[in-house]
Amino acid sequence: MCPFPPEIVPDWCSVLPPADTLAPDWLALPADANDLAAGVWPASASRDDDGTLVLAGIRSTDLVATYGTPLLVIDEQEVRARANFLRSAFDAAAAAHGTAARVYYAGKAFLCTAVARWVVEEGLAVDVCTRGELEVALAAGVAPSSIGFHGNNKSVSELERAVEVGVGTIIVDSAIEIERLAAITARTGAVQQVLVRVISGVHAETHEFLATAHEDQKFGFPLGEAAEAVARIREVPGLEFRGLHCHIGSQIFGVAGFRESASRVLELHAALLGDGPVPQLNLGGGFGIAYTSADDPTPIDELATGIVAAVADGCAARGIPVPSLSFEPGRAVIGTAGVTLYEVGTTKDVTVRSGATRRYVSVDGGMSDNARAALYGAEYSARLASRTGDGDAVLSRVVGKHCESGDVVVDHEYLPSDIAPGDLLAVPATGAYCAPLASNYNHVPRPPVVAVRDGRAAVIVRGESVDDLLSRDAGVDA
Ligand SMILES: *Cc1c(COP(=O)(O)O)cnc(C)c1O
Numbered sequence: 001m002c003p004f005p006p007e008i009v010p011d012w013c014s015v016l017p018p019a020d021t022l023a024p025d026w027l028a029l030p031a032d033a034n035d036l037a038a039g040v041w042p043a044s045a046s047r048d049d050d051g052t053l054v055l056a057g058i059r060s061t062d063l064v065a066t067y068g069t070p071l072l073v074i075d076e077q078e079v080r081a082r083a084n085f086l087r088s089a090f091d092a093a094a095a096a097h098g099t100a101a102r103v104y105y106a107g108k109a110f111l112c113t114a115v116a117r118w119v120v121e122e123g124l125a126v127d128v129c130t131r132g133e134l135e136v137a138l139a140a141g142v143a144p145s146s147i148g149f150h151g152n153n154k155s156v157s158e159l160e161r162a163v164e165v166g167v168g169t170i171i172v173d174s175a176i177e178i179e180r181l182a183a184i185t186a187r188t189g190a191v192q193q194v195l196v197r198v199i200s201g202v203h204a205e206t207h208e209f210l211a212t213a214h215e216d217q218k219f220g221f222p223l224g225e226a227a228e229a230v231a232r233i234r235e236v237p238g239l240e241f242r243g244l245h246c247h248i249g250s251q252i253f254g255v256a257g258f259r260e261s262a263s264r265v266l267e268l269h270a271a272l273l274g275d276g277p278v279p280q281l282n283l284g285g286g287f288g289i290a291y292t293s294a295d296d297p298t299p300i301d302e303l304a305t306g307i308v309a310a311v312a313d314g315c316a317a318r319g320i321p322v323p324s325l326s327f328e329p330g331r332a333v334i335g336t337a338g339v340t341l342y343e344v345g346t347t348k349d350v351t352v353r354s355g356a357t358r359r360y361v362s363v364d365g366g367m368s369d370n371a372r373a374a375l376y377g378a379e380y381s382a383r384l385a386s387r388t389g390d391g392d393a394v395l396s397r398v399v400g401k402h403c404e405s406g407d408v409v410v411d412h413e414y415l416p417s418d419i420a421p422g423d424l425l426a427v428p429a430t431g432a433y434c435a436p437l438a439s440n441y442n443h444v445p446r447p448p449v450v451a452v453r454d455g456r457a458a459v460i461v462r463g464e465s466v467d468d469l470l471s472r473d474a475g476v477d478a
């Protein structure tokens with residue numbers, strides 16, 4: 001905010017937002033509202049000489065000419081590079097403490113057969129949490145032994161299917177599930193490896209973590225009740241107890257929450273060693289990414305080093321061996337690889353209070369292809385894609401076309417003042433938790449997902465047509 005009266009405003013004040021602004025504190029007025037902030041966009045993102053956004057060597061305007069808008073573009077090389085970096089970072093961190101690490105891709109972030117294949121080729125295993133996700137992973141050719149199966153309410157038929165195909169690890173979430181698995185393995189003669197999910201009482205998000213004795217949530221066993229569950233599993237001939245699992249949250253930027261959680265879980269882990277082997281420890285996912293240039297997640301290699309060191313310290317303090325470790329990143333693998341392209345339909349300036357205006361930029365998608373702002377108040381950024389813009393940056397809100405005032409895609413962003421109908425707008429960091437949460441609200445067809453690599457594009461998930469929308473409608477004569 002400029003602290004000076006108008007007649008003596010120093011030069012540098014003109015680059016600060018006006019005093020009466022609707023911009024949140026974290027949003028800085030950009031020096032150039034066309035820049036592609038490092039870390040927010042795929043590494044391949046650039047602008048052509050004419051200003052057009054280029055992704056993996058393909059002009060965004062060409063992508064849209066072929067596939068239309070809205071369009072979710074996934075940069076294959078970005079997914080592969082991040083998967084590979086995660087795997088090698090945790091491998092190296094674990095090796096430094098004489099153990100091994102396995103990285104599972106949390107398929108719920110975005111799963112289709114092509115993506116499952118890429119991450120497996122980069123050395124990752126795959127986590128699923130429903131029959132549907134399991135079938136997609138199997139259809140991609142993921143080895144069943146490389147699949148982890150999560151969920152607080154896996155049905156008997158889901159568990160039967162998982163055991164039948166030979167899923168590597170089932171992460172057990174309730175006493176009822178243990179009995180379901182006992183019955184299934186007794187019937188089939190299979191031996192199923194399981195982890196027991198526990199609630200450490202630590203919940204982490206971005207820069208904070210909350211540590212309580214009891215956590216009021218649906219997943220897992222409270223730490224005080226898990227030993228009983230493990231004892232029961234150890235009695236069941238068809239079940240092999242492998243260790244504990246704990247996932248503490250999402251979009252986490254630092255190590256502290258993991259350290260606190262690991263220390264609590266290791267207390268139980270050490271106690272369980274008294275009655276049998278506990279070869280593994282799974283510390284979940286939740287590693288954060290940058291959605292806007294204000295986000296500063298800890299680099300993955302530092303995170304890996306810090307988390308594994310925390311586990312090793314906890315083990316040394318208790319005089320126990322360091323177990324083999326597993327991690328389950330979703331967002332950190334695919335989030336930054338996705339960019340959504342929209343066409344601008346209308347713009348409108350709204351004066352909210354004296355001197356404070358906001359520009360509403362309406363695009364041809366919205367909460368049906370990206371529910372995260374509406375659902376979680378998530379922040380995103382945006383840039384003109386079909387050209388660079390001129391003029392002062394204007395505080396804008398990118399909204400969708402749905403009949404819902406909460407239909408926001410990008411809540412706060414500075415966009416060039418000449419933005420106009422027909423322009424293409426790109427929203428980065430939409431690779432995770434956008435397509436999987438997509439809906440047909442207002443009968444808006446779900447957009448296609450196109451993978452780009454080395455100047456080539458391919459549809460990896462087909463977009464919906466009006467025929468698709470009507471195909472589920474049983475008709476007026478039903
Ligand atoms: C959601 C989830 C993950 C992945 O979370 P990200 O924030 O995408 O890394 C991992 N493990 C479990 C159990 C989850 O529920």
